[in-house]
Amino acid sequence: MKIAVTSTGKTIESVIDPRFGRAPFIVIVDDDCNLIEAIDNSKNVNAFRGAGIQAAKTIADRKVDLLLTGRCGPNAFTTLQAAGIKVGAEQSGTVREAVERVKRNEVPLADKPNAEAHW
Amino acid sequence: MIVAVASGKGGTGKTTVATSLVSVLGDRAQILDCDVEEPNCHILLKPTILTTDTVNLPVPSVDLEKCSLCGKCGEVCQFSAIVPIGKTVIAFPELCHGCGACSMLCPEEAIHEVPRNLGVVETGMAGPVEFVQGRIRIGEAMSPPLIRAVKTHIRGDKLAILDAPPGASCPVITTVKGSDFVIMVTEPTPFGLNDLGIAVEAIKGLGIPMGIVINRSDIGDSSVKDFCDNRDLPLLMEIPHHRKIAEGYAQGKPLIESMPEYSDKFRKLIDDVSMIFGKPSKGSSL
Numbered sequence: 001m002k003i004a005v006t007s008t009g010k011t012i013e014s015v016i017d018p019r020f021g022r023a024p025f026i027v028i029v030d031d032d033c034n035l036i037e038a039i040d041n042s043k044n045v046n047a048f049r050g051a052g053i054q055a056a057k058t059i060a061d062r063k064v065d066l067l068l069t070g071r072c073g074p075n076a077f078t079t080l081q082a083a084g085i086k087v088g089a090e091q092s093g094t095v096r097e098a099v100e101r102v103k104r105n106e107v108p109l110a111d112k113p114n115a116e117a118h119w
Numbered sequence: 120m121i122v123a124v125a126s127g128k129g130g131t132g133k134t135t136v137a138t139s140l141v142s143v144l145g146d147r148a149q150i151l152d153c154d155v156e157e158p159n160c161h162i163l164l165k166p167t168i169l170t171t172d173t174v175n176l177p178v179p180s181v182d183l184e185k186c187s188l189c190g191k192c193g194e195v196c197q198f199s200a201i202v203p204i205g206k207t208v209i210a211f212p213e214l215c216h217g218c219g220a221c222s223m224l225c226p227e228e229a230i231h232e233v234p235r236n237l238g239v240v241e242t243g244m245a246g247p248v249e250f251v252q253g254r255i256r257i258g259e260a261m262s263p264p265l266i267r268a269v270k271t272h273i274r275g276d277k278l279a280i281l282d283a284p285p286g287a288s289c290p291v292i293t294t295v296k297g298s299d300f301v302i303m304v305t306e307p308t309p310f311g312l313n314d315l316g317i318a319v320e321a322i323k324g325l326g327i328p329m330g331i332v333i334n335r336s337d338i339g340d341s342s343v344k345d346f347c348d349n350r351d352l353p354l355l356m357e358i359p360h361h362r363k364i365a366e367g368y369a370q371g372k373p374l375i376e377s378m379p380e381y382s383d384k385f386r387k388l389i390d391d392v393s394m395i396f397g398k399p400s401k402g403s404s405l
């Protein structure tokens with residue numbers, strides 16, 4: 001399973017950035033929290049609109065199965081659903097801590113967006 | 120001549136100035152309320168509306184039976200309004216700017232355009248003054264195409280006064296673009312000055328001459344005047360705070376009705392603007 005985590009930095013010890021579309025990095029790891037890739041999301045950070053949609057597309061292209069983030073707006077959520085990517089929202093702490101919570105089955109999967117549009 | 124009346128922020132008296140200008144000009148003027156989120160010239164001018172036209176934006180709708188998931192539509196769209204993803208293509212009509220690129224480029228002709236309602240353009244008469252206003256549909260966020268639809272009613276043979284939305288964003292630029300002159304209405308306060316500076320910067324980029332009207336000119340400090348001096352912006356008029364003006368406004372009365380002595384001042388304002396613009400307006404020579 002591939003897991004994408006929105007992050008302030010490039011490593012698994014980086015702190016989670018709660019904003020999906022506008023996080024500076026998206027860190028992709030496997031089930032055992034081995035770093036696969038750290039995507040520089042800065043182009044999206046400055047996007048006027050549709051940042052969440054573009055971020056969703058970016059991780060869909062990498063065949064990610066699960067996204068861990070803080071907030072996810074309606075347009076991004078629709079896009080993630082279409083790509084079959086599950087969402088664990090309201091995550092905080094470091095990338096590693098969040099992935100460990102998934103392994104302990106402590107992350108509920110979101111069934112709806114938890115932020116207003118334009119995030 | 121086309122004159123846009125703008126302001127850095129709301130509530131500065133922009134509409135008061137715009138409606139006073141057309142009131143002194145009568146049948147030589149038309150007013151176009153481009154503040155489509157909150158058009159309020161009608162409150163003061165009380166027009167009779169004669170026509171109402173719906174303004175639509177063409178947005179894409181995808182026929183997934185025909186779609187080959189080639190991805191071209193998503194690549195061309197600058198606004199993430201159409202997104203091929205997984206085994207489907209999602210359209211976000213509220214993000215679409217109606218450019219038509221996706222449907223044109225789709226190799227399978229899988230995209231056709233459906234109308235998204237943006238609002239209405241209404242025209243009518245306020246006494247001798249030709250009246251036009253746009254009203255955005257509640258919940259709609261994209262105003263520039265609607266503002267452009269309002270501006271198609273500008274006639275070359277009259278002095279067109281455009282009431283611009285407040286601020287310095289895209290709808291303001293859409294409104295003032297193509298104008299011959301911009302009148303900036305401001306209050307002489309630090310907040311007023313700050314927003315004025317931002318709006319002046321934004322409009323300067325269009326190369327349109329500007330002048331300043333200070334409303335409630337006796338309440339603040341001299342910082343706006345200093346700003347005008349520094350930037351070489353003509354100070355066109357000062358309207359002091361006056362109880363009669365405020366009371367009149369509260370009752371929906373135009374300024375020149377509550378203070379008839381202002382008619383001449385507004386006529387002079389138009390003459391000054393025409394002179395700066397470089398040719399006498401149809402509305403001057405009164």
Ligand code: SF4
Pocket residue numbers: 177178179195196197198199200201214215216217218219220221222
């Ligand atoms: S019409 Fe233009 S803005 Fe709208 S979805 Fe197509 S490409 Fe994007």
Ligand code: SF4
Pocket residue numbers: 181185186187188189190191192193203208224225226227228229230
């Ligand atoms: S361009 Fe046409 S065929 Fe290609 S993905 Fe978009 S809708 Fe489908």
